[in-house]
Amino acid sequence: MSKPLWPAVSGAVARDMQVEVISNNLANVNTNGFKKDAVDFKEYLSKNEKERDLTVDIPRSPIKDKDLYPIDGRDQSFVIVNGTHTSFKTGGLKVTDNPLDLALSGPGFFEVATPAGVRYTRAGAFKLSPDGRLVTSEGHPVLAKGDSASDPASRYIQLSGREGPIHVNEAGEIYAGDTLVSPVSIVEFGDLKTVRKSGSLYFENKSPVANPPQAGASTLVKQGMLETSNVNPVEEISNLIRANRMFEQDLKAMKTVNEMLQREVNDIGKL
Numbered sequence: 001m002s003k004p005l006w007p008a009v010s011g012a013v014a015r016d017m018q019v020e021v022i023s024n025n026l027a028n029v030n031t032n033g034f035k036k037d038a039v040d041f042k043e044y045l046s047k048n049e050k051e052r053d054l055t056v057d058i059p060r061s062p063i064k065d066k067d068l069y070p071i072d073g074r075d076q077s078f079v080i081v082n083g084t085h086t087s088f089k090t091g092g093l094k095v096t097d098n099p100l101d102l103a104l105s106g107p108g109f110f111e112v113a114t115p116a117g118v119r120y121t122r123a124g125a126f127k128l129s130p131d132g133r134l135v136t137s138e139g140h141p142v143l144a145k146g147d148s149a150s151d152p153a154s155r156y157i158q159l160s161g162r163e164g165p166i167h168v169n170e171a172g173e174i175y176a177g178d179t180l181v182s183p184v185s186i187v188e189f190g191d192l193k194t195v196r197k198s199g200s201l202y203f204e205n206k207s208p209v210a211n212p213p214q215a216g217a218s219t220l221v222k223q224g225m226l227e228t229s230n231v232n233p234v235e236e237i238s239n240l241i242r243a244n245r246m247f248e249q250d251l252k253a254m255k256t257v258n259e260m261l262q263r264e265v266n267d268i269g270k271l
Helices: 005-025 233-266
Strands: 037-044 077-086 093-095 102-105 109-113 116-122 164-166 172-178 177-182 187-188 193-199 202-205 220-223 225-227
Touching: 005 077, 005 233, 077 193, 093 177, 102 109, 102 193, 172 202
Parallel strands: 102 225
Antiparallel strands: 037 077, 093 225, 102 220, 109 116, 109 187, 116 202, 164 172, 172 177, 193 202
């Protein structure tokens, strides 16, 4: 592929992925507990593939403009997608008056047991399973506070057979009437960079040894409320329009380079 064409092609590919991510954010604008994503880009310099030669040689040919203003291969650079990152900015809180709906005020996460292992979520739309356990809307058991190294099944929260209304205080302690049932497990992380999405509403800690979950000391539980998505639809629509326009500019650049190459082959060769 022609080097002048590659920057535009790589830019179009990167913008296409950005459009996909923004579209997914907009699709989840009404999904409780959803955290938006953003795409990271970085510039790749083809000259970095070779070891840079710092020696200065005596010019043996006519001096060119780039000899006076070295650009170190930036004329052959292109953009690549460096991955995505999640914004953990807290969403708004809405009142539902459902005693099993719990929202978090602070940086913490609920611990839940999934078939893939323990995961973390901000989506607190909980319910009772047929056997009386507190579970997520997908049916995954919500875990009680306890030893993270223990079997998750030993930390299931059982609410069946309890008498009295369910009450959850800001510390996450679940009461049935005046009886303490269990404190729900809320954890925080010192470095959110290792916390990556595992599905739409769940997160996985990729470095459990270097960045272990800690007790959610600075996170409060709000009963009868849910945290909404942290997606700002106006901002995301603006980002989507900008990304589409940049994508169109890359396509125009590709078309222009292609026309120049055709003229080089068809016209200049006739001179």
